[in-house]
Amino acid sequence: MDAVIRAHAARVRAADPLVAGQDELRGKDRLETRDAVGLATVERIDPGSMRASWSPLVVHRLQARVAGPSPEAALGALLDRWLAGLRLDEPGQALTVTWPSRDVAPLRALAARNFAPVVAQAVRAGIAGTSQGAGVRRVTPDDLETLARLYERLIAYDAHFGWVAVRASTASRLRAFLASEVMPTEWCWLAEDADGTPLGCVLVQPPAHCGWIASSVDASPLAYLSVLYVDPAARGRGVGALLADVAHGYAAAQGVRVMLLHHALPNPLSTPFWSRRGYRPLFTQWVRHLGARF
Numbered sequence: 001m002d003a004v005i006r007a008h009a010a011r012v013r014a015a016d017p018l019v020a021g022q023d024e025l026r027g028k029d030r031l032e033t034r035d036a037v038g039l040a041t042v043e044r045i046d047p048g049s050m051r052a053s054w055s056p057l058v059v060h061r062l063q064a065r066v067a068g069p070s071p072e073a074a075l076g077a078l079l080d081r082w083l084a085g086l087r088l089d090e091p092g093q094a095l096t097v098t099w100p101s102r103d104v105a106p107l108r109a110l111a112a113r114n115f116a117p118v119v120a121q122a123v124r125a126g127i128a129g130t131s132q133g134a135g136v137r138r139v140t141p142d143d144l145e146t147l148a149r150l151y152e153r154l155i156a157y158d159a160h161f162g163w164v165a166v167r168a169s170t171a172s173r174l175r176a177f178l179a180s181e182v183m184p185t186e187w188c189w190l191a192e193d194a195d196g197t198p199l200g201c202v203l204v205q206p207p208a209h210c211g212w213i214a215s216s217v218d219a220s221p222l223a224y225l226s227v228l229y230v231d232p233a234a235r236g237r238g239v240g241a242l243l244a245d246v247a248h249g250y251a252a253a254q255g256v257r258v259m260l261l262h263h264a265l266p267n268p269l270s271t272p273f274w275s276r277r278g279y280r281p282l283f284t285q286w287v288r289h290l291g292a293r294f
Contacts, residue, residue: 001037007067016102020218035068036078056094076109101281119285139188154229161264200230202243222258
């Protein structure tokens, strides 16, 4: 199967030189067909954890590498092998396959099996902006409650699009997460109007905290833009563009060359917004939900 992986990596590299990590497949218990190899995993998430707000509670993942004269047929055969072996008797399950966005040859195999493109991992190479903006300031520890309220609204809005979910634990877990993990380590800004009313926020993970995603892109150093949210009453006034510009400018001043982020593809606000900011899809997460609840 090493020949399949090499051929897969060469095809993906030709389609998108920024994509990394396609020349290996780490893990045991591989699924193999004639022109494909895959690694299937399942994750069961504690409903009371912060992680549960960002995902269905049971997630079946397939990492796949395909080659041969028909990548679509190769991926289809591997998907059928995977699906036939799944135990799907638990509530709240979802199936997901993440694929290099510009490697389009195999994608009909996913669509034909009722997978839909739901999330994009987007990339912007070449960062520039301003490190300051009128009404934009760095977050302080006193801003925890304000930041949490904005983040909660973001989760509630993203829950419309088929991956994020509002849980009973979301509010309390979010505040603990922001206080212990985000605010002490990330670059965080608030936008306010003249009387100090919060209008939006942007959060960026610096390069030192991006090891979890750095191997997906063939460029460095990189930062990860984890959150940008603007209050609905303030939209259309350039607040989001200003927040993004400040984040980009500050990151560039720290030596960052590449920014990554995730956004929901069905989101009518984020998809055009990030395109205008110079981002384009690097990977696409294809999803199939099992049952109405997740």
